[in-house]
Structures are given as structure tokens and as C-alpha cells.
Amino acid sequence: MSASMSQFLSKSLAACLLMAGGQVLAAPPKAYRQEVVVAGSHFQGVHGLAVDGKGHLLASNLLGRTVHSVDLGTGAVSTVVGPPLGGADDVALGPDGSIYWTGFFTGELMKRTPDGKTRVIARDLPGLNSLAFRRDGRFYVTQLGRGDALWEVDPSGKKPPRLAISKPGFLNGFEFGPDDKLYGPILLKGQIARVDVDTGSIETVAEGFAMPVAVNFDARRENLYVVDSARGELVRVRLPTGAKEVVAKLPTGLDNLAVGPDDLVYVSNMVDNDIRVVNPADGSVRLLVESRLAVPSGLAVAPDDPQEQLYVADVYALRRVGGRDGKITQTTRVLSSRLNFPMNVSLGAKHVVLSTAYLGEHSSVQVLDRATGELLRTIPNANGVQAALELADGTLLLAESTTGRLVRVDTSEPAGTTVLAEGLEGPVGLAADTEAEEPGVYVTEVRSGKVTRVRLSDGARRTVAKGLKAPEGIARHPDGGLIVAEVGRKRLVRIEPTTGRLTVLASGLRIGLPESVGMPPGYIPTGVAVGGSGTIYLTSDIESALYRFVPVP
Incomplete structure (x- = not known):
């Protein structure tokens, strides 16, 4: 051939x-x-935020199981804790500089010390969601969805968690105020509440929200900023009257926020997988981290x-x-x-x-x-x-x-x-x-x-x-x-x-x-x-x- x-x-x-x-x-x-x-993108839906005071923003990534650091000037993202340990729904900084985060699916509360050691300090809390420190160092976390409770937790992990309030109505992203009361959204009622963690009493501060998911105080700790996820709004609540003012309109799907010392508000959106910066002085909005x-x-x-x-x-x-x-x-x-x-x-x-x-x-x-x-x-x-x-x-x-x-x-x-x-x-x-x-x-x-x-x-x-x-x-x-x-x-x-x-x-x-x-x-x-x-x-x-x-x- x-x-x-x-x-x-x-x-x-x-x-x-x-x-x-x-x-x-x-x-x-x-x-x-x-x-x-x-x-x-670096994220798989960005959630909880915390300003570290050193020019960076901590950002939690539940499904990606990571905790990230975002440069506030450039938007550059780096990984602080990688998978599988970093399954964070919310993140906070402790008084000693340790990073704490909540595992919604795992039911674990995690801690990373300044020297880089990571460990579990609480277990068996399914739906573990938000967390915050009081001025005296007492530490509180909440269950949401797979539970409905507020717990006080020993930051060292040596003592077992103590049930503070049972079934508050799905208490989400909260912060302690200058009066040492806890302020946060009650999802089931569309309200912002003031909670006395010692007595368990709950008072309504503001209401009429569609889906309030998180609050933070401004730098002077006089007013509350609230993100309404369903309406895509950043709302300022003036205390003690509870008067509301829409500061900025944003896409729906907002998840959390953090306020810097300059009063700039950083807002996470899990649907768009991004972080935006809102200037409350004029309502202007810019992207810090963008995803498609x-x-x-x-x-x-x-x-x-x-x-x-x-x-x-x-x-x-x-x-x-x-x-x-x-x-x-x-x-x-x-x-x-x-x-x-x-x-x-x-x-x-x-x-x-x-x-x-x-x-x-x-x-x-x-x-x-x-x-x-x-x-x-x-x-x-x-x-x-x-x-x-x-x-x-x-x-x-x-x-x-x-x-x-x-x-x-x-x-x-x-x-x-x-x-x-x-x-x-x-x-x-x-x-x-x-x-x-x-x-x-x-x-x-x-x-x-x-x-x-x-x-x-x-x-x-x-x-x-x-x-x-x-x-x-x-x-x-x-x-x-x-x-x-x-x-x-x-x-x-x-x-x-x-x-x-x-x-x-x-x-x-x-x-x-x-x-x-x-x-x-x-x-x-x-x-x-x-x-x-x-x-x-x-x-x-x-x-x-x-x-x-x-x-x-």
C-alpha cells in the first residue's frame, strides 16, 4: 500500500x-x-465583617470555610484561616487580639490566637451564627435557624457555654452598646431589640424592617446602623428615639456590616459576593471587593x-x-x-x-x-x-x-x-x-x-x-x-x-x-x-x- x-x-x-x-x-x-x-473570586459568599484597627477588614466565608483579611485601601484579599477550619458565618476580634468565628454547619466556635494557634472553644451549637464581646470581656454567641438561643461563652474555652436566653426570636448580627446592653435584629419580628443579658429582658428599639440581619454602632456609639437584607437598605436608627433614616440603597442580599473609626460603613452582600463601602455623610457607595x-x-x-x-x-x-x-x-x-x-x-x-x-x-x-x-x-x-x-x-x-x-x-x-x-x-x-x-x-x-x-x-x-x-x-x-x-x-x-x-x-x-x-x-x-x-x-x-x-x- x-x-x-x-x-x-x-x-x-x-x-x-x-x-x-x-x-x-x-x-x-x-x-x-x-x-x-x-x-x-476569593469568597464563596461573604458574610461577617470586623475592622481590625490596623487598616484591614476581617471577612468570614461560610461555604468556602475560610477567614480573610481585606486591605481597606486597595481591596486586596488574603487568607488568614483556610479550609476546613475557617467555616465562619461571623467573625470578631477579642480584647487580646485573638480572632473568633462561628461555624454555622459544624456548631463549633473557633479561636485563633495572635501567635497563630487555632482551636475549638465550644461545640454542639448547631446554627452558631453571630458573636460579640462586651466591654468587660464577657463573650456572647447566638444560634439561628438550627437553633434559637443566646449563649455566654468562656473566651478561653475552659468553661462550658451558659444559656443566657432561650428562643429570643432568631437574634442575628448584634453588638453591645455603651450601656452594656446587647443591640440586634430579631428576625422573626422585623425589629431591632435591646437585650439585657443579665436579666434576659428584651425591649424594642425600632421596628418595621423587612429582614434586618445585622447592626453596628457608629464611631461615637450614639446611633445604630442596620442592614435590611430583603430591601437592600442601610438604615440609621437614632437612639434613644428609634427614628429611622435610609442612608443608602444597595442590592438585596445584604448579610453583615462593620463601622470603621472614620464612620465609613462596610457592608457585605452574600448574593453578589462583594463588600461595599458606604459614606453615611453623603450616602455614596463604592465597591471594595467585587465578584460576579x-x-x-x-x-x-x-x-x-x-x-x-x-x-x-x-x-x-x-x-x-x-x-x-x-x-x-x-x-x-x-x-x-x-x-x-x-x-x-x-x-x-x-x-x-x-x-x-x-x-x-x-x-x-x-x-x-x-x-x-x-x-x-x-x-x-x-x-x-x-x-x-x-x-x-x-x-x-x-x-x-x-x-x-x-x-x-x-x-x-x-x-x-x-x-x-x-x-x-x-x-x-x-x-x-x-x-x-x-x-x-x-x-x-x-x-x-x-x-x-x-x-x-x-x-x-x-x-x-x-x-x-x-x-x-x-x-x-x-x-x-x-x-x-x-x-x-x-x-x-x-x-x-x-x-x-x-x-x-x-x-x-x-x-x-x-x-x-x-x-x-x-x-x-x-x-x-x-x-x-x-x-x-x-x-x-x-x-x-x-x-x-x-x-x-
Whole structure:
């Protein structure tokens, strides 16, 4: 055979067509080019703040499990405490210069001394949220959501916590006033209260807020600044009258604040993952730390969308992002809407399906109208639902990561549930295979390291691939291949569904935050989606970024 004929046959063989799902499709590409769709951030939703008096702002990062330091002049961010120890919902400085922070999911109160030693000083307080010191050095923390109590804690950790007040009504970000009374928002009542921690008495200082989440005194400690998360307002409350004045209008999703010695107010926003500086003298606002995404996790794209518009479950928001230009065109925010902290997203013909695996009151599956964004249905489920898919008849498939079940939810109200399969080990990702002769669904099992196919007619299972390390997000390629985020090995892989053959597409990826106590298997899932062009999209929870992998011809 001549060399030219051999080359011709080799090229013809490389371009030959494969059979997948009953369709004749082109051979998969051998290489991809990695590109940034949305650049990342240091935070995964920024929360509590504290000015250190040395030109820096301490900022807590609950889901990223870190405590950061922000330069007040430049906005430069550095890490003070990294994961997994730094799971902070709020942060404070003690009289001796130690840093204290609260672990909402872990129920632990942490301390880092000036010499860099970190340890737990209180345990078993789920929902541990806000904290503050009184002038005499007494130290108080509050439980919120997973509890409702105010505790006095020994800053040294030698004595057990003492219950100060039971069920104050969800007391959030607070501070002690010059009268040694505690001032803070009572979430359940939309009020700002004055609390005597010695007697337990609670008085109303101001009311009429939608969702007050934190307060701080001004530098002279005469007035209170309040952030109203649902309205996006920074409000000044004049004491002792309780008169209110809106100082600045901000985006909704505000979480906390800190006031500097110059009376500048630093405000965190967990939805936008940023920190803004407000000058109360004129109401001007500027960004200190800017981000575009908060905690990008689940990801979906319509296969017939030529623009490849991405639906991003950003934990604190549902966002629409241009797959080609990275432009964010639509955002539905938590707190100011009925949205429940979306961690996964999938698309049906007419609906968007969201799920959140938070173990608590916010655990649910939500169905939205794809055209209007209207919330049509909320289905509570506290079993750590990771992925959720809508079938053609409107029924839903849910991956319950904590029970190891794949369940079917019908369209009735209230919803009826049927167990399709059980014994799965940490099911996280789902990818439909409903066009096959025997319709099924592919499931990633983060604990067993498997990709499993479950037949929809009877729940029969077949192992497609094993030996993976923490597989999470999964999507079908247009040619029928499975694209999987193998988080434990920091790589993106392709799996042939009929043979289980694995090909590594990209490695060394910044994906896979460490799991947290009190959260389900998979924690913050890494999302994967594939557009009609064959471009693969991937979320990075570590970087709060969005990437694409473009086929190289």
C-alpha cells in the first residue's frame, strides 16, 4: 500500500462515524481548549465583617470555610484561616487580639490566637451564627435557624457555654452598646431589640424592617446602623428615639456590616459576593471587593440553544450567563424572593428545576416557569437532594444523597413519592437517557466512585464505570458520551456509556471544596453542562468561577 493511500485511510478512519443512542454521530474530539467564561473570586459568599484597627477588614466565608483579611485601601484579599477550619458565618476580634468565628454547619466556635494557634472553644451549637464581646470581656454567641438561643461563652474555652436566653426570636448580627446592653435584629419580628443579658429582658428599639440581619454602632456609639437584607437598605436608627433614616440603597442580599473609626460603613452582600463601602455623610457607595458569581455549583444549558445560555445554580441566586460572552443577563435572588438557595439546576421542556441539599428548613425542590421565571411549585425534602430532573410527563427524579435513594415525585399536590432505587452511595449528579429503547438515568455516586445507570421502568441498576474518586456533576455529550467532574482527582473525564472507557479531558482543575460536617455528600456540587456545539461548561466552587472547554479541531 502506498504512503499516500495509508495516510488517506488513516484520516478517513479518524473521521469515521460512531453509533450512539440510535444516531450516527461524529467521532468525539481528542483535545479541548480551556477558557474563562466568568472570572473567579476569593469568597464563596461573604458574610461577617470586623475592622481590625490596623487598616484591614476581617471577612468570614461560610461555604468556602475560610477567614480573610481585606486591605481597606486597595481591596486586596488574603487568607488568614483556610479550609476546613475557617467555616465562619461571623467573625470578631477579642480584647487580646485573638480572632473568633462561628461555624454555622459544624456548631463549633473557633479561636485563633495572635501567635497563630487555632482551636475549638465550644461545640454542639448547631446554627452558631453571630458573636460579640462586651466591654468587660464577657463573650456572647447566638444560634439561628438550627437553633434559637443566646449563649455566654468562656473566651478561653475552659468553661462550658451558659444559656443566657432561650428562643429570643432568631437574634442575628448584634453588638453591645455603651450601656452594656446587647443591640440586634430579631428576625422573626422585623425589629431591632435591646437585650439585657443579665436579666434576659428584651425591649424594642425600632421596628418595621423587612429582614434586618445585622447592626453596628457608629464611631461615637450614639446611633445604630442596620442592614435590611430583603430591601437592600442601610438604615440609621437614632437612639434613644428609634427614628429611622435610609442612608443608602444597595442590592438585596445584604448579610453583615462593620463601622470603621472614620464612620465609613462596610457592608457585605452574600448574593453578589462583594463588600461595599458606604459614606453615611453623603450616602455614596463604592465597591471594595467585587465578584460576579457567589458559589457556582449546578449548571444547565438547553441543547437546542445556539447561544448556549447557561443556567447557574449560584447557591444564593439563580443566574443566566452567556456561555459565549459571560454576560449575566438575569438573576433571581434569595431572601428577596421565594427562592431556596439553589445548589443544582436542570431544564425541562417548559420548566427550570432547582434543588438544594441544605439539611434544614430550606431543603427543597422548586419548579419554575422557564419563560417567565415564576415559581410554580416547592416540594420540601430534607434528605439532602442533590440533582433533580423533570421527565416528559412532569414527574421528577430526585437524587437523595443522604438516604442513597433515587425517588420519583408525581405531579399531584401534595406530591406523592415513589422509591425507584436505593442503596446508592451518595448520589449527586443525574443525566437523563430517556430516548433509549429502555429509558434510564445516569447517576454519579460520590461515595462509591461509580457512575450507575438506573432503568426507569423498574429501577434495575448497571454499573457504567467504577474506580472514580468523588464524581459529582454529569452531563450527556451530543454524541452520547458522558462528561463527568471527577472532583477527587481534580479532573474532567469522558466515559463511554456502553464500555465504561474513560478519557481524561482536563486535569489540575480548581474544583472540590472540602466537605463540611452537617452538610450532605457532595457538599457544594461541581456542575457540568454540554452545549449543542460540544463545548463543555464547568463550575469551580473553589474559585467561584465558570469555565468552558472548547473542542479543538
